[in-house]
């Protein structure tokens with residue numbers, strides 16, 4: 001469904017109209033539809049700053065150059081500040097000074113990443129206080145710059161996770177993360193067997209399965225995984241055969257028709273797909289009603305598809321049907337973080353997903369695998385087209401970027417989390433892709 005307010009705001013007449021009435025005009029987001037390639041930041045300039053004893057600054061500069069960016073002293077669209085190494089709050093003055101200086105004249109569509117140490121790796125409470133301050137700083141900064149389509153995010157780095165800063169920067173500083181802002185992405189050490197690999201075609205040779213791939217977010221995930229080299233298998237309900245084939249045909253993918261709630265869904269996936277490198281649990285439904293009016297079958301259906309099917313299919317596949325170093329990505333929702341009246345069933349399943357990935361991650365890490373979740377905000381799909389118009393208007397506008405996201409925005413985050421060279425250091429995390437929606 002198109003967003004007329006956004007479309008109007010992006011015409012030259014609309015811009016004049018919005019500015020005359022002092023209305024917030026949603027910006028055009030700088031998305032990147034092309035594959036990452038070896039140098040996703042080519043042609044961009046970056047300013048790097050840091051606290052006095054910045055831990056990662058040298059590595060960050062090398063990573064930026066490796067990704068194709070040139071280092072600059074002023075007027076650049078990429079700003080990276082290494083705050084790891086601040087032993088106490090007073091050292092954060094350099095954080096203030098850096099951004100105070102460089103925000104003046106920041107171009108539209110700019111990307112900011114602040115890097116801090118994970119709380120668990122801090123050596124003193126004072127260091128943890130400085131590290132903790134970074135998330136409030138970044139979340140507020142994201143709200144200040146969102147109207148220009150710019151983003152700000154925080155990377156927290158646990159000891160041993162340093163090799164994974166490079167891949168995370170390639171995502172967060174590029175147009176692949178245009179709808180990710182105001183978020184904290186934690187990097188943890190990966191299994192010893194996993195090394196940052198080739199960034200070019202990071203999913204080449206990998207087999208990926210996506211549930212609910214016939215339309216909406218699932219179809220975008222299938223296309224984006226294929227763009228990065230994956231062989232894609234799409235799953236959807238038998239009645240969606242035509243739509244599923246239409247999604248998969250252009251990308252050379254294979255269709256498996258099944259209802260994810262079938263008792264033998266995992267076994268049928270294993271039989272049709274063989275061993276998987278990447279498994280994306282995207283299929284989901286809403287059946288909204290205030291709890292006192294909610295019929296039992298609404299509860300059963302939503303719990304069955306959105307949560308129970310994920311747990312059961314994984315139990316069946318984790319035995320011997322995932323490759324070593326397989327990655328799993330589940331789709332949650334900001335509804336599971338904030339809660340919504342009329343969505344006790346849906347929100348329960350989505351917070352269930354968030355708890356599930358956090359709980360399963362340590363066990364999978366021992367096997368060299370990883371599981372993460374993506375929590376979409378308001379995304380323009382058939383699911384949100386059914387929301388009442390007034391709620392839809394506010395759902396879109398109540399975010400730092402003043403608009404809903406596209407299925408492609410979720411697909412980019414799933415692709416990042418599914419590609420070990422980019423996100424090998426992310427495990428057990430839930431990444432919100434919501435334009436910093438004010439809910440949750």
Ligand SMILES: NC(=O)c1ccc[n+]([C@@H]2O[C@H](COP(=O)([O-])OP(=O)(O)OC[C@H]3O[C@@H](n4cnc5c(N)ncnc54)[C@H](O)[C@@H]3O)[C@@H](O)[C@H]2O)c1
Nearest residue numbers: 212214215216217237259260282283284333376379381383
């Ligand atoms: N659109 C949003 O704003 C939004 C926000 C937060 C989370 N999400 C989540 O993103 C995911 C995709 O949502 P969407 O907006 O693309 O929805 P959609 O309704 O457009 O697509 C969902 C797909 O899942 C399939 N599906 C449903 N039940 C199934 C079953 N039992 N077995 C197999 N396939 C099944 C459908 O046929 C459909 O192709 C869902 O998990 C949803 O909860 C969406």
